[in-house]
Amino acid sequence: EVQLVESGGDLVQSGRSLRLSCATSGFTFGDYAMSWVRQAPGKGLEWVGFIKSKTYGGTTEYAASVKGRFTVSRDDSKSIAYLQMNSLKTEDTAVYYCTRDIDGYYVSWGQGTLVTVSS
Amino acid sequence: DIVMTQSPDSLAVSLGERATINCKSSQSVLHSNNKNYLAWYQQKPGQSPKLLIYWASTRESGVPDRFSGSGSGTDFTLTISSLQTEDVAIYYCHQYSSIPRTFGQGTRVEIK
Numbered sequence: 001e002v003q004l005v006e007s008g009g010d011l012v013q014s015g016r017s018l019r020l021s022c023a024t025s026g027f028t029f030g031d032y033a034m035s036w037v038r039q040a041p042g043k044g045l046e047w048v049g050f051i052k053s054k055t056y057g058g059t060t061e062y063a064a065s066v067k068g069r070f071t072v073s074r075d076d077s078k079s080i081a082y083l084q085m086n087s088l089k090t091e092d093t094a095v096y097y098c099t100r101d102i103d104g105y106y107v108s109w110g111q112g113t114l115v116t117v118s119s
Numbered sequence: 120d121i122v123m124t125q126s127p128d129s130l131a132v133s134l135g136e137r138a139t140i141n142c143k144s145s146q147s148v149l150h151s152n153n154k155n156y157l158a159w160y161q162q163k164p165g166q167s168p169k170l171l172i173y174w175a176s177t178r179e180s181g182v183p184d185r186f187s188g189s190g191s192g193t194d195f196t197l198t199i200s201s202l203q204t205e206d207v208a209i210y211y212c213h214q215y216s217s218i219p220r221t222f223g224q225g226t227r228v229e230i231k
Contacts, residue, residue: 035220037168045160045168045211047220061218097167104215105158107179109167 002026002108004098009113016088020113022081022098027108029079030054033101036072036083038094039112046094048072050101051081066092088117121146121214125223131231138199140226142212147192156216159188159197162225163208171210172197204230 008020022034035050049062051072060072071084081098093116099106122145132138148156155175160168170179172188175195185200199206207230212223 044225045162045213045222047222050220063219102173104156104220105170105173105213106160106168107170107173109169111167 002100004100004108004110006096006098006110006113009096009115011116011118012088014088014090014117014119017084017086018088018115020083020085020096020098020115022083022110024079024081024098024100027100029074030076034072034074034081035099035101035106036081037097037099037106037109038092039097040091040094043094048083048096085115088115090117090119093117120219121148121217121221123212123214123221123223125210125212125226127226128224129227129229131229132199132202133231134204135201136231138202138206138228140197140210140212140228142190142195142197142223144193144195144214144216146216148214148216149192150216155191155195156214157188157190157195158213158215159186160211160213161206161208162211163205168211199228202228202230 003025005023033052036048049072051060069087073082095112097112098110100108124143126141157175159172162168176188187198189196209225
């Protein structure tokens with residue numbers, strides 16, 4: 001069974017940093033791109049960024065709203081994806097989901113982890 | 120950026136009746152490989168989104184066949200042929216044709 005479990009969400013002050021983790025099992029992690037999608041309270045879905053598999057260079061892409069502040073990385077030996085979030089803003093408050101990415105669509109989702117940024 | 124616009128924002132349908140959700144992209148998501156880079160997700164209250172349809176019309180494994188996707192280019196439709204109580208949810212379309220990936224604003228489906 002495919003599982004993605006996010007952790008690391010917390011209440012933090014504006015300007016601080018936070019690292020989210022996405023522990024996975026049930027599939028060959030290294031074969032897949034991993035993406036992060038967020039959802040502000042009561043709002044819709046917003047793509048944050050992704051990291052390709054090493055086979056495709058392990059390259060990353062980001063939404064304009066987080067570029068330069070957020071970094072997606074991966075540890076294939078541990079089957080974990082990370083989202084490093086720096087210089088957090090109140091508008092980054094959201095539930096953050098990690099997803100298993102196939103050709104750009106999201107075939108599996110975690111349960112999400114809540115990040116709250118206070119002013 | 121490709122803007123995804125869903126209609127309606129919400130709809131109420133009687134049990135057993137058809138529900139139709141539309142999604143329009145500001146640019147074509149049809150590639151030269153003849154694939155439409157368009158997916159649909161269902162998000163039930165308090166849950167994570169779930170993939171229903173990809174490549175505009177391919178149903179994900181385990182998804183009931185009352186869910187179907189159609190369309191090409193810039194205009195797409197998700198149809199629930201016979202609405203069940205467990206289908207109450209918000210539905211999102213999503214283009215993965217280009218960066219940034221973008222979602223529609225969501226359509227809330229309720230029972231009339």
